[in-house]
Amino acid sequence: MTGFLGFAELCGKVESVSGSLEKIDLASAFLSNLDEAELAVASNFIMGVVFAPSSDLVLGVGPSILYEALARACGCGSEKISEMLRATGDPGLVAAMAAEKKRPIGFAAFAETDALSISDVYSRFLAVAHASGKKSQDAKVKNLQFLFSQALPLEARYIARLAIEDMRIGIGEGGARDAIAKAFSRPAEDVERSYNLTNDMGLVAVSAKRGTLSELGVMLNHPIKMMLAQLSEGIPAAMKELGTAAVEWKYDGARVQIHKDGQKVRIFTRRLENVTASLPEIVSAAKTKIRATNAILDGEAVAIGKDGRPVAFQQILKRFRRKYDVEKLAAQIPLRLFLFDIIYLEDRSVVDKPLTERRKLLQETAADPTLLADQVLTGDLNEVEEIYKKALEAGHEGLMLKNPSSVYAPGKRGKNWLKIKPVMETLDLVVIGAKWGEGRRASFLGSYRLGCMETETGRILDVGWVATGLTDEALSDLTEMFKDLIVVQKDMEVELKPAVIFEVAYEEIQKSPNYSSGYALRFPRLVTVRDDKSLDEADTIERVTSLYKVQRGRSTSA
Numbered sequence: 069m070t071g072f073l074g075f076a077e078l079c080g081k082v083e084s085v086s087g088s089l090e091k092i093d094l095a096s097a098f099l100s101n102l103d104e105a106e107l108a109v110a111s112n113f114i115m116g117v118v119f120a121p122s123s124d125l126v127l128g129v130g131p132s133i134l135y136e137a138l139a140r141a142c143g144c145g146s147e148k149i150s151e152m153l154r155a156t157g158d159p160g161l162v163a164a165m166a167a168e169k170k171r172p173i174g175f176a177a178f179a180e181t182d183a184l185s186i187s188d189v190y191s192r193f194l195a196v197a198h199a200s201g202k203k204s205q206d207a208k209v210k211n212l213q214f215l216f217s218q219a220l221p222l223e224a225r226y227i228a229r230l231a232i233e234d235m236r237i238g239i240g241e242g243g244a245r246d247a248i249a250k251a252f253s254r255p256a257e258d259v260e261r262s263y264n265l266t267n268d269m270g271l272v273a274v275s276a277k278r279g280t281l282s283e284l285g286v287m288l289n290h291p292i293k294m295m296l297a298q299l300s301e302g303i304p305a306a307m308k309e310l311g312t313a314a315v316e317w318k319y320d321g322a323r324v325q326i327h328k329d330g331q332k333v334r335i336f337t338r339r340l341e342n343v344t345a346s347l348p349e350i351v352s353a354a355k356t357k358i359r360a361t362n363a364i365l366d367g368e369a370v371a372i373g374k375d376g377r378p379v380a381f382q383q384i385l386k387r388f389r390r391k392y393d394v395e396k397l398a399a400q401i402p403l404r405l406f407l408f409d410i411i412y413l414e415d416r417s418v419v420d421k422p423l424t425e426r427r428k429l430l431q432e433t434a435a436d437p438t439l440l441a442d443q444v445l446t447g448d449l450n451e452v453e454e455i456y457k458k459a460l461e462a463g464h465e466g467l468m469l470k471n472p473s474s475v476y477a478p479g480k481r482g483k484n485w486l487k488i489k490p491v492m493e494t495l496d497l498v499v500i501g502a503k504w505g506e507g508r509r510a511s512f513l514g515s516y517r518l519g520c521m522e523t524e525t526g527r528i529l530d531v532g533w534v535a536t537g538l539t540d541e542a543l544s545d546l547t548e549m550f551k552d553l554i555v556v557q558k559d560m561e562v563e564l565k566p567a568v569i570f571e572v573a574y575e576e577i578q579k580s581p582n583y584s585s586g587y588a589l590r591f592p593r594l595v596t597v598r599d600d601k602s603l604d605e606a607d608t609i610e611r612v613t614s615l616y617k618v619q620r621g622r623s624t625s626a
């Protein structure tokens with residue numbers, strides 16, 4: 069059995085080298101020596117993931133639980149922990165320092181406790197996730213405290229970072245994919261495909277080790293990464309690209325992936341969170357109006373107001389988040405389902421069938437045609453323009469133009485789905501810091517530091533600040549939301565655990581030496597909080613660069 073210390077040493081080495089190839093080499097050498105049970109855990113751990121989304125387990129550890137566990141483990145007050153945090157800016161380092169302090173008699177003391185294994189750490193995290201009910205906070209703290217009390221300083225450093233699922237060693241999904249591919253001599257594309265289908269790097273790694281990657285496919289009750297769309301320059305360009313297109317409205321709602329397994333229904337969001345309990349009318353539609361014993365369906369949940377137009381996205385999110393009085397809110401904000409794809413039907417994956425065939429299957433499966441998104445197959449530019457006009461008049465976002473012969477590509481943003489929207493593309497950026505306001509607004513976090521992702525390393529590069537321009541009430545709500553994510557506070561500024569995505573509009577992207585991305589946004593404006601998006605859906609530095617270039621192209625030709 070490999071000790072957790074071996075894993076912590078690997079993380080230390082990966083963190084200390086800067087090149088992504090070196091990081092991948094180190095990780096692959098480590099993973100290749102693990103047994104299957106350890107491999108399943110460590111492949112998720114290196115990305116800072118404790119439980120894969122299909123497990124339905126949520127750790128539920130915020131900074132306050134972590135700091136309390138540390139304070140108790142090292143026998144110092146939480147003030148001391150806060151002081152150390154201010155000095156280091158890193159909960160991992162604080163955990164290591166706390167672990168050092170708790171063993172004043174030196175190394176000999178370590179021999180007295182059993183070494184932690186990777187599985188021990190995983191089991192404790194399971195106990196943390198299972199803690200529920202009134203005393204759950206305390207149970208979580210106790211389990212973490214136990215782990216810290218067993219850990220060596222280097223182990224404590226990475227246990228703390230795992231607890232808040234932020235490893236900071238520069239390995240994201242891409243790095244883990246390449247490390248697994250290298251460790252077991254498999255093509256990186258095969259590893260990536262399996263991951264997009266299962267969302268469990270542990271399962272993928274074990275299959276890569278066994279040589280059974282090709283057996284991994286779509287699985288009922290396992291959320292699959294959703295196929296995504298690319299922004300098109302406009303209808304003529306998109307139609308030139310596609311020739312004939314399957315034209316659908318781009319409904320203004322929230323994405324849902326519905327798994328029907330007999331009379332059991334599970335609904336996942338775009339972030340692959342299970343929201344079944346919040347959406348009873350969709351569960352009921354899937355049970356009564358889908359003519360299949362089992363199926364996975366893809367669509368948009370839309371809230372239509374009394375005037376027949378879609379209501380604000382925030383209202384839909386309210387529905388998705390609601391855990392109590394669900395039926396009451398459902399009566400106030402009823403949702404309508406527009407299905408536009410089918411992924412799995414009667415025990416078989418249909419992702420490799422062309423869209424036109426999937427559409428036929430979808431039509432046969434839906435007992436009620438009003439559940440379906442309208443679709444027109446056409447190559448006629450004028451007809452597409454007409455449909456676009458109607459979609460906008462009805463209050464929706466625009467159009468989706470899809471390649472009729474394309475397969476369903478999980479997790480891919482490609483040219484087979486092109487979106488047409490009237491406004492300039494906004495950016496989805498990660499909130500990584502904030503500033504307290506002044507005077508009357510001293511108790512609110514008023515401006516927010518934003519970052520974009522570097523795909524290779526999973527690092528977040530900053531692109532500047534957005535001041536929200538919100539009312540006091542809205543600012544107070546935002547502040548409440550971010551309070552639990554504060555990692556360090558220095559004077560008026562706080563560093564936040566990267567977890568929330570802001571959709572930001574702006575007038576121009578400018579080059580800037582002041583930010584690590586090399587870019588800054590001119591006149592940034594908060595459009596909305598994208599609660600439906602996860603970190604891996606935040607925009608990348610590559611996208612910022614390409615938008616910068618497109619915009620340059622436009623302004624010089626104008």
Ligand code: AMP
Pocket residue numbers: 296297316317318319320321322323338368408441468487
């Ligand atoms: P975006 O969020 O701007 O990248 O656009 C993609 C999103 O549009 C999808 O994730 C869906 O939630 C939504 N959408 C609305 N209507 C459709 C449709 N007909 N086909 C695919 N996606 C749609």
